[in-house]
Amino acid sequence: MSLMPASNPLDDAAETAAAPAAPSFSPLYQQIKALILQSLEAGEWKPGEAIPSEMDLAARFRVSQGTVRKAIDELASENLLVRRQGKGTFVATHAEQHVQYRFLRLVPDAGERGSEAPADRSILECRRTRASAEVARALGLRTADPVVQVRRVLAFNGVPTILEDLWLPGVAFKGLTAEQMADYQGPTYAMFELEFGVRMVRAEERLRAVAADDTQAKLLKVAPGTPLLSVERIAFTYNDVPMELRRGLYLTGDRHYRNELS
Amino acid sequence: MSLMPASNPLDDAAETAAAPAAPSFSPLYQQIKALILQSLEAGEWKPGEAIPSEMDLAARFRVSQGTVRKAIDELASENLLVRRQGKGTFVATHAEQHVQYRFLRLVPDAGERGSEAPADRSILECRRTRASAEVARALGLRTADPVVQVRRVLAFNGVPTILEDLWLPGVAFKGLTAEQMADYQGPTYAMFELEFGVRMVRAEERLRAVAADDTQAKLLKVAPGTPLLSVERIAFTYNDVPMELRRGLYLTGDRHYRNELS
DNA sequence: GAGTGGTCTAGACCACGCG
DNA sequence: GCGTGGTCTAGACCACTCA
Numbered sequence: 001m002s003l004m005p006a007s008n009p010l011d012d013a014a015e016t017a018a019a020p021a022a023p024s025f026s027p028l029y030q031q032i033k034a035l036i037l038q039s040l041e042a043g044e045w046k047p048g049e050a051i052p053s054e055m056d057l058a059a060r061f062r063v064s065q066g067t068v069r070k071a072i073d074e075l076a077s078e079n080l081l082v083r084r085q086g087k088g089t090f091v092a093t094h095a096e097q098h099v100q101y102r103f104l105r106l107v108p109d110a111g112e113r114g115s116e117a118p119a120d121r122s123i124l125e126c127r128r129t130r131a132s133a134e135v136a137r138a139l140g141l142r143t144a145d146p147v148v149q150v151r152r153v154l155a156f157n158g159v160p161t162i163l164e165d166l167w168l169p170g171v172a173f174k175g176l177t178a179e180q181m182a183d184y185q186g187p188t189y190a191m192f193e194l195e196f197g198v199r200m201v202r203a204e205e206r207l208r209a210v211a212a213d214d215t216q217a218k219l220l221k222v223a224p225g226t227p228l229l230s231v232e233r234i235a236f237t238y239n240d241v242p243m244e245l246r247r248g249l250y251l252t253g254d255r256h257y258r259n260e261l262s
Numbered sequence: 263m264s265l266m267p268a269s270n271p272l273d274d275a276a277e278t279a280a281a282p283a284a285p286s287f288s289p290l291y292q293q294i295k296a297l298i299l300q301s302l303e304a305g306e307w308k309p310g311e312a313i314p315s316e317m318d319l320a321a322r323f324r325v326s327q328g329t330v331r332k333a334i335d336e337l338a339s340e341n342l343l344v345r346r347q348g349k350g351t352f353v354a355t356h357a358e359q360h361v362q363y364r365f366l367r368l369v370p371d372a373g374e375r376g377s378e379a380p381a382d383r384s385i386l387e388c389r390r391t392r393a394s395a396e397v398a399r400a401l402g403l404r405t406a407d408p409v410v411q412v413r414r415v416l417a418f419n420g421v422p423t424i425l426e427d428l429w430l431p432g433v434a435f436k437g438l439t440a441e442q443m444a445d446y447q448g449p450t451y452a453m454f455e456l457e458f459g460v461r462m463v464r465a466e467e468r469l470r471a472v473a474a475d476d477t478q479a480k481l482l483k484v485a486p487g488t489p490l491l492s493v494e495r496i497a498f499t500y501n502d503v504p505m506e507l508r509r510g511l512y513l514t515g516d517r518h519y520r521n522e523l524s
Numbered sequence: 525g526a527g528t529g530g531t532c533t534a535g536a537c538c539a540c541g542c543g
Numbered sequence: 544g545c546g547t548g549g550t551c552t553a554g555a556c557c558a559c560t561c562a
Contacts, residue, residue, distance in 0.1 A: 086540035348559035
């Protein structure tokens with residue numbers, strides 16, 4: 001059975017750009033996956049909502065339930081969808097996702113409980129500006145394109161712990177204010193979903209150890225030269241489109257960045 | 263169909279220790295997965311070897327090929343097995359695995375190619391000693407149990423970049439010598455597989471930024487106080503048994519620790 | 525061409541959540 | 544009790560590898 005011609009435009013999106021050898025074969029479930037992805041991207045189902053049942057989707061795409069299932073399996077393993085037995089399959093969201101702060105890996109050395117109070121955010125800066133060459137490259141923009149820059153400090157139990165700079169594409173985040181950044185309860189990425197329809201799906205981080213300069217030291221209330229964990233992040237929406245550059249400086253005195261390897 | 267009683271001893275191994283609520287239901291493919299895991303653990307198939315075909319395993323376990331397939335799917339996604347279409351399913355190994363240094367996330371800022379020359383290892387120390395309280399806890403041993411301690415420096419293109427201390431359970435690594443650590447070409451974990459039959463399957467890391475003390479600075483040929491990325495790793499064999507504690511200090515001047523979030 | 529993993533189907537039944 | 548996801552089966556066919 002063939003839902004669409006062997007080489008269809010959807011295939012291209014799934015590839016890693018400069019692949020010279022054509023795939024020449026695309027399993028049906030991959031095509032279904034691409035179709036579901038399109039609907040997600042187009043906002044046919046909103047974050048937190050249920051998508052149609054496997055049976056419904058199978059009927060809609062004229063394939064068997066097992067094929068839809070395999071497509072959803074992959075989307076779920078990429079954290080784009082969440083399955084809940086007996087209830088349905090839901091569009092993943094940074095809000096209400098009981099693992100809040102999905103991308104924040106900094107945890108207390110002891111305890112590790114999610115019971116910890118959420119961080120206090122103080123927004124030091126939130127202004128429209130123009131992309132430097134470096135920022136432009138990271139965000140796939142051109143130098144001097146409009147961007148929104150945010151600087152903030154996160155404090156846990158009153159202790160300043162993270163100094164963060166964010167750069168966001170000006171077009172997508174038109175109208176972002178310091179108040180929005182400060183007032184929203186819950187993950188910043190949840191606010192981005194709600195207010196700007198931008199859903200971060202994946203991120204790449206580069207970690208380094210650096211010494212605090214005078215400005216950074218003052219903001220984090222530590223001595224200049226204190227070692228800080230520098231975390232540079234590029235966050236992507238669908239189709240690997242970069243939508244945020246973030247540079248965090250983490251104080252790792254009584255916290256650490258947790259990672260799992262396999 | 264039921265291959266074995268609903269609550270069998272294998273189930274316990276798969277659980278996260280202190281779970282109060284019994285699972286009360288274990289899918290057949292999970293039971294098959296546990297059986298395959300047992301065979302892997304027992305060394306029925308050696309690293310790099312092929313395991314029996316899906317059809318063979320299905321016959322052996324008296325289940326359908328699809329059920330075996332699902333069990334293997336999970337083991338493959340945990341990097342315990344590697345599937346190769348047309349050839350078979352193979353036991354994963356740290357050797358010959360064309361992504362060498364599977365657990366090392368430190369990459370050059372530019373280039374990033376695997377084309378880089380492998381690191382020179384100089385072994386500064388390799389001795390039998392007794393576990394401190396901290397080491398014992400990490401390795402699931404008792405204080406003063408025998409351990410092997412190794413200290414080494416890894417240099418890329420002649421530049422010392424990583425200072426590492428390793429602690430290994432003395433019983434499993436009886437007879438490990440500095441020569442073995444130095445001479446083996448390829449990943450250290452591959453040598454552990456070959457020489458000691460110990461296969462690292464998973465690891466947890468804790469990252470911090472620290473300042474180099476005098477000893478560390480001397481060994482890495484940098485100024486005291488230079489910020490270093492501290493990477494504490496516990497590596498596990500099958501069944502989440504810890505088999506290595508490692509503390510690395512990474513120089514991140516022109517390299518970074520790469521991580522993917524999703 | 526034989527053997528392996530990979531895909532797809534159709535149908536049955538099970539576990540879970542909720543009204 | 545119904546609808547959802549989750550499991551299991553049996554059989555057909557496809558893509559890849561290697562002799």
